[in-house]
Amino acid sequence: MNSALSLWLFYLLCVVFAPILVLGTIRKTKARLQNRIGPPLLQPLFDLVKLCRKSETLSKTMCGIFRLASVISLADMLLIAWIAPWLCYKPGPDSADIFLIFYLFALTRMFTMLGALDSGSAFGAFGASREATLSLLVEPAALLGFISIGALTGSSDLLQILSFSNAQLSGSPGIWLLVGTAVLLANLVESSRMPVDDPTTHLELTMVHEAMILEASGRNLALIEYTHALRMTILLGLSVQCFMRAIPSIWNAEPAVQGLINLTGIFFLAVLIGIFESISVKLQWRKVPEFIAYSLTMSLLASLIAIGGRAMK
Template sequence: MIINAVQIPAVVFQLTQLLLVVLAAPLLTGWVNQCQAWLQNRSGAGVLQPYRVLHKLFLKDAVIAYNASWLFRVTPYVVFGCMWLAATIIPIIAVDLPFSRAADVIALVGVFALARMFGALAAMDIGTAFGTMGARREMMVSFLAEPALLMVLFTASMLSHSTQLPYIVSAFSRHQFMLYPSLAFAALAFLIVLLAENARIPVDNPNTHLELTMIHEAMILEYSARHLALIEWASSLKLFAYFSIGIALFLPYGIAEVGHWSALPLSILLLLFKLALAGVGLALFEALSAKMRIFRAPEFLGTAFLLAVLGLLIHFLLSA
């Protein structure tokens, strides 16, 4: 962030990623949905469907409840901004991202928390039964998922001696296919957190409107038009960000090193391949599992938390 240390390529990398992320995120959601459709023997709406939905939503008139306060109207922008920022600071195409220095992994978790807090508060703003229920359940899921995510990131930080994502990723990408036992636990915990935080089966179902089982959808029931579009887009960005974290921590190979212009096209191609693969994996997992009762979710997430702590403990034991 110091002006003289920021080179032009780094800024270009950062801006490329900024745009790439926000444009590609709905594509990822469309891809996951399309894979699900194929697995369910449907032809599906195509990978571009999320863009059409967003366009339609932006064109509509927004309708909000009589008693909605300013908090309700600001929240979509806050959530969208936070998620965009989160997806932007994770090194996926190039290691050298100048903004990563302003926000490390702990701040990354903080960004997610900020978005979640605003989301939950906005859900309570109208004062409907489903809104508050959604907010309560979202907070219940997250109070276990957030520390688990933090522990996963800590394991990675311990291994790479840094909480800065660029340093973590470049440390991991240099150690070709080296297996850390603590990272294996962390990976397992991360998968569970990814499912829970992105409102996927088995914790939540992104396609449900069956009122009593929904979490995330219950929170955003009152939103329409551009507000809803921003929140949907933010959800796509969140999924993208989580996939990026997974790729950055566990599969960083092929990422462009500092100042390597020539490596950029290859690294983007590789990234697309990894994301597509991860999307297939997510769709497959969702097809194979069933949604669990709401009070099984804490046990599920508790497992993730314990796994993540175990990973950290193993690191301490092996390094001591």
């Protein structure tokens, strides 16, 4: 088997299974910390399969944009998985513009919000309103982080930003750590994880994502759940990529080792999220901007480094 084909196979396996395993890992970690055995790692997959066999209930109020939204979201997320360098080795285009990736994320978000408004239910609509608020705050934080490194590299192309032979950034692991953390914190907000939103509890307590997809069922719900997990995995992958650049020994390692570290890093972060979700409580809605401020602070520090960085040369 030639290498290109195996690369493709590896990539497809990652796209299909990594999101499921990441969700499974978080659930397993939380269960272990609560002294439960917990569901098997592949439980999210079994859930998806079960959802696919079920029939779908649609609201009479809906016009069609509801189902269109989940289809477009998945297509868009797969496109991002294809473009963005969240894995070390993957087939894909030779450029991944950071603004493009951010606005592709915005496409998914916009359609999810529209889908939530389609049923005329107040749950979905308030979820959408909160999602809009969160994204408004978190987007600058994540974008600014990548832009700071981009400014040091002189390119808005993520592949060039992350390219290993980048001599300019070899001496500054700090900026990578800052950006990686900023993206990780932003991911918690974007993926509606614990301190912002609780994805596992009863409806009244889940305020953002679960509220938006309340009306979804059957295959439609399966699509949305998978899209959501894939989004989280891509963002985790991006922060792992940043963390990897912070450690010079990984920087200079063999390609195969790097790929392995990348994957294990994603699951390590998933375990971290699980631990974090077990020991923290959900923040009051009005406190959420303060949490996002941590992410923004990291990015601002990174941008300060970028402002000063080039002038020293």
